[in-house]
Amino acid sequence: MDLPVDEWKSYVFQKWSLLPKSIQVTISTAETLSDIFLHSSLLLQPEDEMFLQNLSRGYLVEKDPNAPLFYREEGNKKFQQKDYMGATVLYSKGISHSRPHTADISLCYANRSAALFHLGQHEMCLKDIMRAQMHGYPERLQPKMMLRKAECLVTLGRRQEASQTISDLESSFAAKPTLAAAQFQILQTNLCRLKMKAQEKESLTETFPAALTKALEDMDLKGENGQVPSASSSVSLRTDPLRGRYLVATKDILPGELLVKEDAFVSVLHPGEMPPLRHLESKWDTRVTNGDLYCHRCLDHTLATVPCDGCSYAKYCSHDCMQQAWDLYHSVECSLGGLLLTLGVFCHIALRSTLVARFEDASNVIRKLCGEIRNKDTCSPERETLVQTLTCDLGGESENKGKMLEPPVPGCDLNGKYESNYNAVFHLLPHTGNHSPEHRFLCALSVSALCRRLEAASCYKPAAAVPPGSGSELDVWGVAMLKHVLQLQCNAQAITTIQHTGSKENSVTNSRQVRLATGIFPVISLLNHSCSPNTSVSFISTVATVRASQQIEKGQEILHCYGPHQSRMRAAERQQKLRSQYFFDCSCAACQNEKHSAATGPRWEAFCCRSCGALMQGDDVLICGSTSCTESVSRDHLISRLQDLQQQVGMARKLLRNDKPERAIQLLLGCQRDAQSFLSGEHSLVGEMEDDLAQAYAALGDWQKSATHLQKSLRVVEVRHGPSSVEMGHELFKLAQLFFNGFAIPEALNTIQKAEKVLMVHYGPWNDEIQELQKMKSCLLDLPPIPAGPSVQGPNVFFR
Ligand SMILES: [Zn+2]
Ligand SMILES: [Zn+2]
Ligand SMILES: [Zn+2]
Ligand SMILES: [Zn+2]
Numbered sequence: 001m002d003l004p005v006d007e008w009k010s011y012v013f014q015k016w017s018l019l020p021k022s023i024q025v026t027i028s029t030a031e032t033l034s035d036i037f038l039h040s041s042l043l044l045q046p047e048d049e050m051f052l053q054n055l056s057r058g059y060l061v062e063k064d065p066n067a068p069l070f071y072r073e074e075g076n077k078k079f080q081q082k083d084y085m086g087a088t089v090l091y092s093k094g095i096s097h098s099r100p101h102t103a104d105i106s107l108c109y110a111n112r113s114a115a116l117f118h119l120g121q122h123e124m125c126l127k128d129i130m131r132a133q134m135h136g137y138p139e140r141l142q143p144k145m146m147l148r149k150a151e152c153l154v155t156l157g158r159r160q161e162a163s164q165t166i167s168d169l170e171s172s173f174a175a176k177p178t179l180a181a182a183q184f185q186i187l188q189t190n191l192c193r194l195k196m197k198a199q200e201k202e203s204l205t206e207t208f209p210a211a212l213t214k215a216l217e218d219m220d221l222k223g224e225n226g227q228v229p230s231a232s233s234s235v236s237l238r239t240d241p242l243r244g245r246y247l248v249a250t251k252d253i254l255p256g257e258l259l260v261k262e263d264a265f266v267s268v269l270h271p272g273e274m275p276p277l278r279h280l281e282s283k284w285d286t287r288v289t290n291g292d293l294y295c296h297r298c299l300d301h302t303l304a305t306v307p308c309d310g311c312s313y314a315k316y317c318s319h320d321c322m323q324q325a326w327d328l329y330h331s332v333e334c335s336l337g338g339l340l341l342t343l344g345v346f347c348h349i350a351l352r353s354t355l356v357a358r359f360e361d362a363s364n365v366i367r368k369l370c371g372e373i374r375n376k377d378t379c380s381p382e383r384e385t386l387v388q389t390l391t392c393d394l395g396g397e398s399e400n401k402g403k404m405l406e407p408p409v410p411g412c413d414l415n416g417k418y419e420s421n422y423n424a425v426f427h428l429l430p431h432t433g434n435h436s437p438e439h440r441f442l443c444a445l446s447v448s449a450l451c452r453r454l455e456a457a458s459c460y461k462p463a464a465a466v467p468p469g470s471g472s473e474l475d476v477w478g479v480a481m482l483k484h485v486l487q488l489q490c491n492a493q494a495i496t497t498i499q500h501t502g503s504k505e506n507s508v509t510n511s512r513q514v515r516l517a518t519g520i521f522p523v524i525s526l527l528n529h530s531c532s533p534n535t536s537v538s539f540i541s542t543v544a545t546v547r548a549s550q551q552i553e554k555g556q557e558i559l560h561c562y563g564p565h566q567s568r569m570r571a572a573e574r575q576q577k578l579r580s581q582y583f584f585d586c587s588c589a590a591c592q593n594e595k596h597s598a599a600t601g602p603r604w605e606a607f608c609c610r611s612c613g614a615l616m617q618g619d620d621v622l623i624c625g626s627t628s629c630t631e632s633v634s635r636d637h638l639i640s641r642l643q644d645l646q647q648q649v650g651m652a653r654k655l656l657r658n659d660k661p662e663r664a665i666q667l668l669l670g671c672q673r674d675a676q677s678f679l680s681g682e683h684s685l686v687g688e689m690e691d692d693l694a695q696a697y698a699a700l701g702d703w704q705k706s707a708t709h710l711q712k713s714l715r716v717v718e719v720r721h722g723p724s725s726v727e728m729g730h731e732l733f734k735l736a737q738l739f740f741n742g743f744a745i746p747e748a749l750n751t752i753q754k755a756e757k758v759l760m761v762h763y764g765p766w767n768d769e770i771q772e773l774q775k776m777k778s779c780l781l782d783l784p785p786i787p788a789g790p791s792v793q794g795p796n797v798f799f800r
Contacts, residue, residue, distance in 0.1 A: 001270060002492065002518065004344045004446055007055055012442045015048070028437040033430070033486075034479045040444035041478070044452065052342060052449050060285065061313040061337030067097035067284050068104035072111060074286055079115055087115040088303045089288050096307035096315055106135040110145055116304060122152040124304040131306070143169060219545065219764055221261055228418045230262040230523045235558055237418055237526065239409050244429075246528050246557055253552040255724065256761040259535065260523055260546035262420050266329075266352040267495055267519030267542045268345050269296050271313075290516060297321040298541045299495065299517055310334045313341075329355040335457055336450075343446045345518050346492065350484035351450060353520065354477050357422040411522065424522035430486035434583040443485045451478045490582050491525045492518045495539050498730075498768070510695075511730045511769070517542075530559035530588040531566040531574055536726060536762040549724070549761060559588070566590040567721045570602060604687075604720045606680040607638050615680060638678060642685070645674055649689060656692065661699040668693050687716025694738070703742025710735050729758035733769045740776050752777050 003009065016024070023043070030036045071094030078087035091112035098105035113128035129149045137145065146169050153162035223233030228247075231237075234257065235247045253259070272289025294301055295317035305315035306322055311334050316322040326334075329352045333340065340348045411427035412418045432440070451474045495517040501510050521544055524537070535558060536549040552558065562582060564574035571594040578586050607616045609624040609631045616622035616631075622638065624631040648671050655664040668689055675686050690713035697706035714731050721727040732755035739748035752773045759770050 002345045002488070004347070004442065005055060005342050008052060008342060008446070009442060011048075011051055012445050013438055015043075015445075016438050016441050019043070024437070027441060033432060033483055036432075036440055037444050037447065037479045037482045038475065040441055041448040041451070041475075044445055044448045048445070049449055049452060052339070056338030056342045059313070059338040059341045061311055061341070063097050063099060063310075063312050064284070065097075065099075065104075067312070068094040068108055070094075070284050071097065071286075072104075072108055075108075075111060075115070079111070082118075084115040084118040085303070086288075088112055088119065089292050090286060091115060092292060092303075092305045092307075092315070093284075093286070096305070096312040098307075100309050101135050103136070103138065106132045106137040109135065110137055110141070112304065113145070113148060117148055117152065119303070121303065122155050124302075126152050126156075128304055143172065146172075219258060219261060219540075219766065221258055227412075227416060228523060228526075230420050231260045232258060235259055237409060243528060243557075245409060245411070245526050247526055249552045249554050249556050249558060251554050253548045255548055255550050256764075257548045258545060258764065259548060259558060260544070262521050262523045262544050264493075264495070264519030264521055264542040264544070265420055265422070265425050266349055266356050267299065267517045268348045268352060269294060269299060269517045270345065270515060271341055290514075291315065294516060295321050297325040299497075299539075300541055301497075308334060311337050313337045328359065332454070336453060339450065339453055343450060346443075346485045346488040347446055347450060347481075349488060349492070349518060349520060350447065350481040353422070353425055353484050354480055357425075360422045418523070418526075420522050425484070425487075425520055426480070428487045428491045428520075428522065428525055430483050431490060431583055432486055435486060435489070440486070444482055447478050447481045447485060450481070451475070488518075488520070491520060493521050493524055493537075493544065495519050495542065495544070497539065500768075510734070519544075524560065527558055527560035529562040529578065529582070529584075529586065530590065531561065531564060531569075531571075531586060532588065532590040533559045533561040533565075535560050538763050538767075540766060545764065547762060547764065549726075566594070567604075567725070567727075570605075571595070602720075603680060603682045604684040604716070606683060607633075607678055608680045610677050641674075641678055645671055645679075646685065648674075649685065649692065652692060656696055656699070659699075661696040664696045665693065668696065682716055682719045684716065684720060687713045687720075690716070694734075698738060698741075703738055703744070707735060707738045707742065707744070707747075710738060724758050724761060726758075726762040729755060729762060730769070732758060733773065736773060736776065740780065745780055748780055749777065752780075 004012075023039075027036060027039050030039060071090050075087045075090035075094065078084075078090060091108050094108040095105055095112065098108060109128045109132035113125045113132060116122075116125040116128060126149060129145055129152075132145065146165060150162050150165040150169065153159075153165060221230075221232040225231045225233045225235065228235070228237050231247065234249060234251050234253050236250045237245060238248050239245045247259075269291060271291050291313065292305070292315070293303070295305070296314050297316055298321050300317045302317040305317065306319055307316075308314040308322060308326070308330060314322075314325065314330055314334070314337070316325065332355055333348075333351070340351070409416065409418065411424040413423065418424060435443075455474055494515045496513050497516050498511045499514050501512065516539075519542060524544055524546060527535070527546070534548060534550050534552050534556070535546050537544055537546050537560065539545070546558075546560065548558075562578070564577045564586075566574070569577070571591050575586055575591070578584060603615075607622060608614065609616055609626065609629060610633075611631050612624060612626050612629045614624050614626035614629065616633070616638075617625050618635075620635055622633055622635055648667060652664045652667040652671065655661075655667065671689055672686075672693075675683070675689065679686055690709045694706045694710035694713060697703075697709065710731070714728070714735060717725075717727050717731050732751055736748060736751040736755050739745075739751055742748075756770055756773050759767055759773075763770065
């Protein structure tokens with residue numbers, strides 16, 4: 001997904017392997033990024049572009065005039081089955097394929113407004129009604145929609161607007177008695193009912209907090225940091241030859257303190273895991289991806305997307321987001337959807353970065369660099385020098401820097417300020433020399449192809465940075481894009497969100513972290529890696545926040561985990577991953593410690609002795625760790641038992657999903673007995689089984705048993721991830737839900753408090769789960785004292 005699709009990758013690799021040796025050597029040994037780019041670019045043939053274009057066609061990114069009717073009918077089917085969520089998404093797909101001001105688009109909006117109404121999304125319903133009208137909703141269908149509008153307004157307590165709509169409706173009935181008598185009567189009855197409802201609601205007024213904006217405003221950094229404006233005054237930017245640039249604590253920091261709050265320089269929404277419909281028979285895709293549910297600009301979750309007027313793939317939460325995206329980058333990207341999906345997210349981010357740079361002073365920085373180099377080196381052709389200015393890597397970086405008037409820390413402006421801007425992005429390291437020649441060729445050829453398309457479409461107006469008469473502007477920006485693509489391997493930041501799963505009946509929600517988008521965050525890129533970091537990163541919209549996850553003493557480095565975390569991977573696996581993707585050997589505290597205690601491996605993977613229960617040790621043959629015991633067994637044997645067990649647990653989960661909790665429990669209890677004879681009590685599978693049992697009992701409404709099992713799962717999570725980890729927070733949240741549902745008030749309050757404390761450290765107060773915990777708490781505290789006697793089953797008020 002980050003890199004180009006496999007077909008293009010293997011095509012380019014084959015092209016590379018067929019190149020004459022001399023050309024391979026020229027490109028492999030090229031000194032600068034511009035040499036790599038220009039040499040590769042010359043090799044891009046029309047047939048290569050053709051091949052790429054055919055791949056791009058596999059993506060349905062243009063508006064297809066026949067699609068809206070298809071999606072509307074599919075949506076209507078779902079609507080009839082009362083699957084309003086499914087209907088909403090299909091109507092959205094219909095909308096994204098419609099041209100503005102057509103019957104198609106207005107009908108799709110109107111139908112979606114009905115689905116949203118049934119989902120209780122009255123605000124969004126109103127907006128869709130407005131949109132349907134704006135795009136010319138047919139007169140004859142108006143009354144029914146106006147009635148829906150009035151009903152929404154009443155429900156929302158907007159009394160004045162409601163009565164206005166009602167009286168408009170009445171007068172339109174009077175003016176145009178064209179409706180069939182029966183229909184007229186239904187409308188009249190509804191109108192009367194509505195009038196009464198409106199009167200009842202008279203006193204109710206409601207405000208609509210823009211939760212997101214508020215959350216972001218309220219999240220303030222503690223004190224201004226003059227040097228790094230997106231960071232708090234508790235940290236400071238340092239640099240040394242060994243560690244590069246990094247952040248360090250300037251005072252003692254408490255867990256939960258906000259250290260960095262940074263909006264992505266650019267971010268690109270992930271299109272979703274699904275393969276294009278290239279090989280399938282059906283022409284239109286009814287599958288739901290993240291691209292259907294999240295705003296392509298601000299990444300806000302939304303059911304009522306607004307599409308770009310020009311294509312079917314870019315969808316937004318609002319007209320505002322659409323306009324902003326258009327002005328910043330989408331006016332160029334709009335016609336390139338298929339190509340960008342083929343070339344992958346990194347190429348897309350690279351292009352978008354140069355597009356966003358047009359609006360910044362950063363272009364001035366490049367122009368300045370151009371000027372300085374030109375003064376030093378007047379004999380070489382102007383274009384060459386220009387391109388060279390964009391090539392401060394491949395070992396040449398330090399020498400180049402000596403010649404120029406560089407600020408002390410790369411990426412800072414001349415006053416030493418490090419901001420989240422293009423200048424900072426430009427100075428992130430591309431590690432050109434560490435990438436394989438084939439990979440560099442793939443990236444260079446992909447960027448060249450993109451440049452050719454931009455040239456052909458002549459839609460690309462690059463920044464004013466390149467002085468006129470400097471040769472091809474696109475070449476200069478092509479080199480910049482190549483640099484960005486290479487940078488991204490080490491500097492791309494996954495933007496994640498927590499998705500909650502779990503059926504309504506089940507009432508205990510599981511949460512899982514999903515990758516929503518990829519972004520560039522120049523300030524977060526300053527943080528070095530640790531396999532046991534002292535910070536935690538989370539996202540609201542495109543804004544990342546970094547909080548201290550533990551106490552950090554003055555002078556300590558602020559560390560972030562690039563992915564390989566000690567609670568998820570063994571040291572060897574982490575080292576391998578960090579070396580291949582990030583080109584360094586990790587020597588963090590966790591890696592140092594593990595070197596000395598490699599005998600047993602992590603506890604969540606440990607086997608135990610079948611006769612005495614002590615942990616087993618060794619490699620191929622495991623021996624009981626207890627000195628008084630002689631038990632031994634081959635690892636292969638244990639691994640195959642573990643696989644059998646995993647398969648059984650998988651079957652139990654399937655039963656659970658198919659609403660057969662009793663049978664799932666039977667199976668899981670058997671698995672547990674089996675596990676006890678060879679897995680350590682802290683093995684992750686043991687914990688997962690407890691979690692599954694908790695879910696199964698919750699599905700049966702047995703809160704007590706469910707809570708008992710969840711508490712056991714909690715202990716395993718605690719051993720693996722630590723008592724104040726984010727994983728622990730999510731488990732505590734589940735446990736709080738259980739106690740709440742079971743009306744175990746003291747236990748619920750106690751667990752809510754613990755969950756809040758842990759989640760607050762990682763997410764701050766605006767997290768969904770924390771908000772929900774607070775609602776649960778106030779609900780419990782408001783309860784009248786329970787009279788003695790048999791306990792009552794709690795209502796399931798708050799659960800999704
Ligand atoms: Zn948006
Ligand atoms: Zn578009
Ligand atoms: Zn490490
Ligand atoms: Zn033993």
